[in-house]
Amino acid sequence: MIPSSSPAFPLPPAVLDALRQLLGDRLVTSAAVCDQHGRDESIFAAMPPAAVAFARCTDEVLAIVRLCREHRVPLVPYGAGSSLEGHTLATQGGVTLNLQQMDRLVAVHDEDQTATVQPGVTRKALNAALRDKGLFFPIDPGADATIGGMCATRASGTNAVRYGTMRENVLNLTVVTPDGQLVKTARRARKSAAGYDLTRLFVGSEGTLGVVVEATVKLHPLPESISAAVCAFPSIDTAVQAVVQIIQVGVPIARCEFVDSVAIRALNGHSNTGLPEQSHLFFEFHGSETGVREQVALVQDIAGEFGGERFQWADTPEERTRLWEARHNVYFAALLLRPGCRSVVTDVCVPISRLADCVNQTADDLRQSGLLAPIVGHVGDGNFHVQMLIDGGCADELEAAEALNARLVTRALGMDGTCTGEHGIGLHKQAFLLEELGEAPVALMRQIKHAMDPHNLMNPGKIFAF
Numbered sequence: 001m002i003p004s005s006s007p008a009f010p011l012p013p014a015v016l017d018a019l020r021q022l023l024g025d026r027l028v029t030s031a032a033v034c035d036q037h038g039r040d041e042s043i044f045a046a047m048p049p050a051a052v053a054f055a056r057c058t059d060e061v062l063a064i065v066r067l068c069r070e071h072r073v074p075l076v077p078y079g080a081g082s083s084l085e086g087h088t089l090a091t092q093g094g095v096t097l098n099l100q101q102m103d104r105l106v107a108v109h110d111e112d113q114t115a116t117v118q119p120g121v122t123r124k125a126l127n128a129a130l131r132d133k134g135l136f137f138p139i140d141p142g143a144d145a146t147i148g149g150m151c152a153t154r155a156s157g158t159n160a161v162r163y164g165t166m167r168e169n170v171l172n173l174t175v176v177t178p179d180g181q182l183v184k185t186a187r188r189a190r191k192s193a194a195g196y197d198l199t200r201l202f203v204g205s206e207g208t209l210g211v212v213v214e215a216t217v218k219l220h221p222l223p224e225s226i227s228a229a230v231c232a233f234p235s236i237d238t239a240v241q242a243v244v245q246i247i248q249v250g251v252p253i254a255r256c257e258f259v260d261s262v263a264i265r266a267l268n269g270h271s272n273t274g275l276p277e278q279s280h281l282f283f284e285f286h287g288s289e290t291g292v293r294e295q296v297a298l299v300q301d302i303a304g305e306f307g308g309e310r311f312q313w314a315d316t317p318e319e320r321t322r323l324w325e326a327r328h329n330v331y332f333a334a335l336l337l338r339p340g341c342r343s344v345v346t347d348v349c350v351p352i353s354r355l356a357d358c359v360n361q362t363a364d365d366l367r368q369s370g371l372l373a374p375i376v377g378h379v380g381d382g383n384f385h386v387q388m389l390i391d392g393g394c395a396d397e398l399e400a401a402e403a404l405n406a407r408l409v410t411r412a413l414g415m416d417g418t419c420t421g422e423h424g425i426g427l428h429k430q431a432f433l434l435e436e437l438g439e440a441p442v443a444l445m446r447q448i449k450h451a452m453d454p455h456n457l458m459n460p461g462k463i464f465a466f
């Protein structure tokens, strides 16, 4: 584990009293709840806040932000707590603002294909509410994350290759800024050229520039026809080469996921998938019946050229749900390969033409390192993850994992890629952000942060030191 370094910010009694008055028993200071909010799946030791405030409405968020600002108390917005790079750790103590109880679906405009939601609505809850409307919200990080958290991390997932990420799917946000103002960034029009794009300033800001209290997102019509399949390949290289070809010939594939043989072993143990322990691609096709048939034929041809065999189809909704639930569970399934272990998860993304090189070189590196680590990825986007399963108490293993992560990032940057395709910077990737963008762009980010949050109260210590 990486030990916590900063001392917790003591909460002034006046703030505690005012928060208690505002929230009653929705202000919690118990060690268990604070500890749970001060840890995540990352390798950092817990950094708990002094208190957790559970807000139920925008007025409460406004009051909490203004109070914290007045007393210079750090404030960490919190959704489902599923982020992976130390995003929610309370580096300076203070208050964590849990938004899960702001979970109202505010409006669905079927004819415009948009939904306006409070930040605590989760992606699964939103899709459950849309079930009868013939619409869906496609962004699906493996966890059942909140829409507020997904905006803040610029999340994506298995559908991004066809439908885009949160960057493309958020139309407007209502945000409580660090100085306690309520700001709506845009209207509901599909596009706008009105001034600076504040929506996209907040999307990906990791809770450092304000608290999202409402979001309007794009919805998409449920496709007339859906088909899904898994296909085994003789090697990592052949599977990835097939993906590159599929993307390059322009198949409008909805999902195209790589799962290596170690991850398949984990899935077989956890989800009883019964797949051969080889590299696999998981596919999903959306469109008209004819369109899906054409996509399937093309993909089968390409897969065949690269030795892909044994297409197993999941045609009913139940079979498809089982397939994708298994894929989404791969993270937790992998943890069972080494009971009691911790994960160091990487998240690079490269231009598709460099994907095969990047994955192959990484697989070689991994073999030499001796670490146990499945490789999975949203490879249709050029994005993949290595999940290194280490003994959290073993400094040597942690060092080896961190060194492999650093080499992978350097490799991806050398291919004009990025140190994070979807998980974000948080605490863990700050040095890589600098390596990726250089001094001037990061200095500009600091200037924006300073202009909006001069006392550095909103999720301090994330994205960059300030």
Ligand SMILES: Cc1cc2nc3c(=O)[nH]c(=O)nc-3n(C[C@H](O)[C@H](O)[C@H](O)COP(=O)(O)OP(=O)(O)OC[C@H]3O[C@@H](n4cnc5c(N)ncnc54)[C@H](O)[C@@H]3O)c2cc1C
Pocket (backbone or CB within 6 Å): 041, 076, 077, 078, 079, 080, 081, 082, 083, 084, 087, 088, 099, 119, 140, 141, 142, 143, 145, 146, 147, 148, 149, 150, 151, 152, 153, 154, 155, 156, 157, 158, 206, 207, 208, 210, 211, 212, 213, 328, 331, 332, 422, 423, 459, 462
């Ligand atoms: C098993 C597993 C699989 C995953 N797979 C993916 C994946 O495929 N793709 C992907 O993108 N991510 C993935 N993730 C990471 C994670 O699910 C995403 O980062 C997600 O967007 C986090 O949402 P959350 O609600 O859990 O936010 P949290 O973890 O609670 O918070 C994340 C960040 O957002 C800020 N925040 C939260 N709510 C708000 C708000 N209302 N206003 C302002 N800031 C806020 C927090 O301060 C923090 O900086 C995965 C995680 C796990 C555990």
